[in-house]
Amino acid sequence: xxxxxxxxxxxxxxPQCQLFIDYLRKQLACTITVxxxxxxxxxxxxxxxxxxxxxxxxxxxxxxxxxxxxxxxERISLAAFNLLDEDHAVxxxxxxxxxxxxxxxxxxxxxCKGLQSLMTGELWMSRSLMTRMISxxxxxxxxxxxxxxxxxxRELEIIGLLGSGASNGEIADRLFVSEHTVKSHLYNIxxxxxxxxxIQAVNWARQNLGVPPPPDQHYPRRDAGxxxxxx
Numbered sequence: 001x002x003x004x005x006x007x008x009x010x011x012x013x014x015p016q017c018q019l020f021i022d023y024l025r026k027q028l029a030c031t032i033t034v035x036x037x038x039x040x041x042x043x044x045x046x047x048x049x050x051x052x053x054x055x056x057x058x059x060x061x062x063x064x065x066x067x068x069x070x071x072x073x074e075r076i077s078l079a080a081f082n083l084l085d086e087d088h089a090v091x092x093x094x095x096x097x098x099x100x101x102x103x104x105x106x107x108x109x110x111x112c113k114g115l116q117s118l119m120t121g122e123l124w125m126s127r128s129l130m131t132r133m134i135s136x137x138x139x140x141x142x143x144x145x146x147x148x149x150x151x152x153x154r155e156l157e158i159i160g161l162l163g164s165g166a167s168n169g170e171i172a173d174r175l176f177v178s179e180h181t182v183k184s185h186l187y188n189i190x191x192x193x194x195x196x197x198x199i200q201a202v203n204w205a206r207q208n209l210g211v212p213p214p215p216d217q218h219y220p221r222r223d224a225g226x227x228x229x230x231x
Contacts, residue, residue: 005119006031006047010066011054020108027112030119037062048075050118056082060095060199067096068165079118081111089125090132094206100124149192158185159209163202 007030011017017034025032035041037058043049051070053063063080070076081102083089089101100118102111114124151159154175161171168186172179186198193208195201 006033006043006049007115007119008032008041008049008051009034009054010037010051010058012036012057017054023108024112024115028115028119043075048077050115051076051078052115053078053080054082055080055084055088055092063092063096064163064199064202065165070097071164077118079115079124081106086126086129086132089129090136093125093129093133094136095203101129151189151192155185155189155192156209158182159189159201159205162198163205 009021009032011034013036021032021034051066053066066078070078077099078096079100080092080098082104083092083101084104092098100114100123102114117124157175158171161174168179168182171182189201190196193201193204195204
């Protein structure tokens with residue numbers, strides 16, 4: 001195992017969680033830091049970090065934020081634990097780029113074995129899960145050639161930025177439009193694809209357009225010399 005690698009465990013504090021952390025610290029030759037969900041994390045080291053997300057305590061919106069952060073920093077890799085079953089794993093993997101998944105029923109020994117593999121750069125998931133994900137990605141590729149509910153190019157851009165975790169203000173900055181224009185586009189998107197909120201829109205996009213790409217580096221950041229125009 002790469003002993004220079006750090007592990008960040010994103011979970012809520014509890015006696016059971018503390019026993020789990022103590023066990024990992026005894027078994028794994030790495031630095032383990034615990035972070036409550038929703039707390040801000042500023043890495044102190046330059047070494048790669050494996051971030052282990054507790055599915056029992058980290059909601060989908062927060063997982064998407066970690067996903068966006070990992071896409072921007074190649075030193076970060078993500079895994080999730082406490083997943084209910086393989087169906088839950090497929091649903092989670094369709095939304096996030098995870099290198100490994102652990103089920104609630106996994107033994108401590110199995111979790112440690114998987115973490116050791118992840119920290120050497122390998123993947124950790126079952127063959128059946130990989131097979132299901134390959135089928136899922138193939139369906140996404142087929143869907144990408146179908147009409148997309150009349151969404152305009154600008155609306156497709158916005159729904160892609162939603163998938164990267166961008167806020168309305170960040171989307172406005174990237175596209176050089178006002179937040180009011182972004183809200184108007186979102187209203188039209190929700191109406192066309194028959195969803196009611198951002199999370200549903202992102203899930204729809206993943207099912208019908210493929211997993212949204214990381215933040216587009218071709219969009220320049222707006223500075224003081226630019227003004228927002230109409231969308």
